[in-house]
Amino acid sequence: MSALLRAVNVGATLGHRPILGGVDLSVAAGEMVVVIGPNGAGKTTLVRRLAGLLDGDGAVYLGDQKVEAVAPRLRARKIGYLPQGHVFHWPLSVADVVALGRIPHGTGAGELGGVDRVAVLAALEATGTLDLADRTVTTLSGGERARVALARVLAGEPQIILADEPVAALDARYQFLVLDLLRARAKAGAAIVAVLHDLSLAARYGDRIVLMKDGRIAAEGAPAAVLTHENLAATFGIRAAIETLEGRLVVTPQAAL
Numbered sequence: 001m002s003a004l005l006r007a008v009n010v011g012a013t014l015g016h017r018p019i020l021g022g023v024d025l026s027v028a029a030g031e032m033v034v035v036i037g038p039n040g041a042g043k044t045t046l047v048r049r050l051a052g053l054l055d056g057d058g059a060v061y062l063g064d065q066k067v068e069a070v071a072p073r074l075r076a077r078k079i080g081y082l083p084q085g086h087v088f089h090w091p092l093s094v095a096d097v098v099a100l101g102r103i104p105h106g107t108g109a110g111e112l113g114g115v116d117r118v119a120v121l122a123a124l125e126a127t128g129t130l131d132l133a134d135r136t137v138t139t140l141s142g143g144e145r146a147r148v149a150l151a152r153v154l155a156g157e158p159q160i161i162l163a164d165e166p167v168a169a170l171d172a173r174y175q176f177l178v179l180d181l182l183r184a185r186a187k188a189g190a191a192i193v194a195v196l197h198d199l200s201l202a203a204r205y206g207d208r209i210v211l212m213k214d215g216r217i218a219a220e221g222a223p224a225a226v227l228t229h230e231n232l233a234a235t236f237g238i239r240a241a242i243e244t245l246e247g248r249l250v251v252t253p254q255a256a257l
């Protein structure tokens with residue numbers, strides 16, 4: 001499969017400190033790549049670099065073009081970026097917030113056409129936020145807001161979704177529902193990169209896992225190949241129980257080393 005998004009020897013420097021270096025990563029249509037790693041490993045920095053929101057060494061290609069060379073509106077149509085801990089500053093209705101996801105398609109406020117309405121409704125339904133459509137977004141709970149932020153990304157129908165900790169604020173049921181949704185997008189032909197902290201969810205949903213440490217990729221591959229005792233000790237500094245339950249790899253951190 002050809003890569004929709006490809007990072008070649010990518011690095012980044014923040015506050016005069018090298019934060020990311022030598023990262024090669026390709027994501028193809030149909031694939032869900034899960035990025036894991038300890039706090040400060042560079043996961044967010046990598047995702048921002050992939051989204052073309054940060055300069056640095058190396059290059060990120062969207063198809064065969066460098067991401068920063070792609071016109072901003074086209075880039076926003078192709079790449080949906082869900083930032084970590086998204087904050088809403090304006091007291092807009094949920095429906096209006098999700099409709100903002102259509103802006104890259106040339107739709108301004110109050111100008112939703114039929115196609116836009118269908119996409120907004122589908123995004124509200126998929127994220128379980130349809131009941132909240134008339135609520136003011138700043139009055140929602142943290143988990144409700146997180147689902148609205150995802151709905152806005154989904155409403156744009158991007159080919160590539162970069163989701164930084166999409167389930168961090170969600171209860172267990174919505175964690176499954178949101179990750180099922182992202183996986184379904186992948187199966188429908190999207191390329192997904194999701195940063196997760198829960199190692200069992202990473203094992204369950206990642207077609208491929210990228211394990212980061214100190215701004216570099218420490219291991220990459222199938223969940224069972226990456227989520228080993230040695231890798232978890234060397235990167236997270238934890239001892240973990242790794243077992244197969246109901247046919248699934250389950251990783252339960254046991255203790256800090």
Ligand SMILES: Nc1ncnc2c1ncn2[C@@H]1O[C@H](COP(=O)(O)OP(=O)(O)OP(=O)(O)O)[C@@H](O)[C@H]1O
Pocket residue numbers: 014015017019037038039040041042043044045046
């Ligand atoms: N603007 C900045 N200036 C200086 N250092 C920064 C800046 N932004 C991030 N960093 C540092 O870069 C490193 C990587 O940060 P990043 O947010 O990418 O980590 P992360 O893997 O996403 O961590 P977490 O799991 O805590 O969200 C951290 O040490 C962080 O302190």
